[in-house]
Amino acid sequence: MEISEAHARELEKQAVRKKELKAQVGADLAGVDSILFEAGCGHGHWLTSYGETHPEQVCVGIDLISWRIRKCLDKCTKRGLDNVHFYKAELLEYLEVLPESIRFDRTVLLFPDPWPKAKHHRRRMVQTAFLDELAKRTDMGNTFCFRSDDRPYFEWTIEHLEAHPNWEIDASAVWPHETETYFQELMDEYFSVVAKRV
Helix, strand or coil: CCCCHHHHHHHHHHHHHHHHHHHHHHHHCCCCCEEEEEECCCCCHHHHHHHHHCCCCCEEEEECCHHHHHHHHHHHHHHCCCCEEEEECCHHHHHHHCCCCCEEEEEEEECCCCCCCHHHHHHCCCCHHHHHHHHHHEEEEEEEEEEECCHHHHHHHHHHHHHCCCEEECCCCCCCCCCCCHHHHCCCCCEEEEEEEC
16 A cells, blocks of 8 residues: 655654654663653653662663753753653654663652543543553562542553553552652542552
C-alpha cells in the first residue's frame, strides 16, 4: 500500500527524532544499570527535588511539551544536578530507544491527564499494555507510584493494578518523596497508590 508524501515526510522526521533521542539517551545513561523513571514529568519540580535529595539515584523524566523540558533542564542546571535527565519524548518512543539492560527501580506517574469522557479512556496512560511494559523493565519488589486528583481515574488505576498479574498494591507503602509541584498546588485533594512488582 502506498503512503502519501506527507505521511512519508512524517515517518522520516520520526525516524530522525528517534535516532537523535537514542544517541542522547545512550550518551547520558552509559554505564547505568537502573533508573527512577517519571512518565510525564511536567515542569520537573518533583523529579529535580527527588534527584537533589537522592544523588545516588539516576533519574529520568519525559514529557511531550518542549517548553516544559526546557524548564526542567534549567532547573537541573541551576541546581547542578548531573544525576537527573529530561527528554522530549512520548512513552513508547522512549521505551523503544532505552537500552534493554536498564531497569526501573521505580516508576512515577503524577497527575496524568484523566481523559474523563468514556470515549477518551483509551488515551489514559494507565492501560494493561502500559503496565505490561513497566513490568518488563521492573525487577521484583520495585515499585510503580501513581497520584491523581481525579477520583474516577484513580479508581480506574486501582482496578487495572488489581487485575494485573505482575503488580500488587502495597497499602503500607510510603510515598517515596513529597514536594510541592506546579500541578499539585492547584489541587484541593489527590489520591495516591503504590504497587510493587510481583
